[in-house]
Amino acid sequence: SQQGEEDPQALSIQEGENATMNCSYKTSINNLQWYRQNSGRGLVHLILIRSNEREKHSGRLRVTLDTSKKSSSLLITASRAADTASYFCATDPPQGGSEKLVFGKGTKLTVNP
Amino acid sequence: AAGVIQSPRHLIKEKRETATLKCYPIPRHDTVYWYQQGPGQDPQFLISFYEKMQSDKGSIPDRFSAQQFSDYHSELNMSSLELGDSALYFCASSPPGLAGAYNEQFFGPGTRLTVL
Numbered sequence: 568s569q570q571g572e573e574d575p576q577a578l579s580i581q582e583g584e585n586a587t588m589n590c591s592y593k594t595s596i597n598n599l600q601w602y603r604q605n606s607g608r609g610l611v612h613l614i615l616i617r618s619n620e621r622e623k624h625s626g627r628l629r630v631t632l633d634t635s636k637k638s639s640s641l642l643i644t645a646s647r648a649a650d651t652a653s654y655f656c657a658t659d660p661p662q663g664g665s666e667k668l669v670f671g672k673g674t675k676l677t678v679n680p
Numbered sequence: 681a682a683g684v685i686q687s688p689r690h691l692i693k694e695k696r697e698t699a700t701l702k703c704y705p706i707p708r709h710d711t712v713y714w715y716q717q718g719p720g721q722d723p724q725f726l727i728s729f730y731e732k733m734q735s736d737k738g739s740i741p742d743r744f745s746a747q748q749f750s751d752y753h754s755e756l757n758m759s760s761l762e763l764g765d766s767a768l769y770f771c772a773s774s775p776p777g778l779a780g781a782y783n784e785q786f787f788g789p790g791t792r793l794t795v796l
Contacts, residue, residue, distance in 0.1 A: 602787075610723065610770060610787040655722060666774070667713060667736050668785060670722040 573656060579677040586643045588674040590656030591636075597659045599632055600668070601641045604653045613641075613654075648680045682706055684788035686771050692794045693761050701756040701791045705773030711735070712754040713785060714746060715770040723770060729754055761795045768792050 574589040592599070601613045616623045616632045616639065623630045629642040643650055653675045657668040685704040693699050705712050711730045715723040716739075725738035729748035740746075743761075748754045758765060769792075772785040 607768065607792070609789040610772075612784060612786070615784065657723075666711070666785075667725040667728055667738060668715075668723075668772075669725065670715075672722050 573654070573671045573674045575674060576672065577675045577677075579679065580646055582646060582648055582678055582680050584646055584678075586646050586650070586676055586678070588641045588654050588676070589638060590640070590671050591638045592656075592658050592669075592671075593637065594658075594660050596634075599630075599639050600657045600659070601628075601630060601639075602655045602657060602670075604655065604673070606652075610655070643676075646676075646678045648678050650678045651676060684771055684773050684786055686769075686788040686791050688791060689789065690792050690794075692796065694796055695761055695763060697761050697795075699758045699761060699793060701758070701769050701771075701793070703754045703756070703771030703773075703788060705752050705754070705771075706775070706786055709773035709775045709786070710752060711774045712748055712752070713772040713774075714740075714754070714756050715772065717768040717770065717790075718764075719767070721767075723768075726756070758793075763795050766793060766795045 580586050596618055598615055598617045600615045602610045603613050604610050614625045614628055614630050616630050627644045632639045653673045655673045656671045687702045713728040714726040716726050717723040726740040727746050728736045732748045743759050746756045768790040770790045771788045774785045
């Protein structure tokens, strides 16, 4: 079953606005990460938040994690057209020592100039 | 800084043909992961190797096999290709680390496989 589910699936905003994307997961995790992917390109690691952390910042990015609700949010502030991409959350479930990532469906963000 | 290298970047094959995808991890990284991302889909874990041994297996078809060589590069071999195998195939590598500690995965640019 899918571990991470992104919400919304697609988001269209104007430059300068904030964009919030949510991710829910089903099992316990070691950590949760957010990745960015430009259309058909590679995955770029944005930020990692550990299961014992509640909030993390990196530049214009703010990530929250609520392990009681098994959910995370990614906030991009003061968005730019260059932020247009798909954003995936990925979890690292603590099972069998494996560190494979389980990705969610992704949110396609469009920032209009 | 050196990144994960994947070759080829694009590959077009016919149904029932075979394909070999190569991944060269970042130097001194000892773990390699393979992921498959179908059109409009999220990446799905296929298989991973640690120190040249298979460490985990995901939703990898029996028609696919992979290995990690002594120089830590990895190859994903795909046989009897089907139309549904058309996807982006990502390789990621991670460095040695403490047991139980998470080591970030660094992704390559991907190989786009098209099966006609």
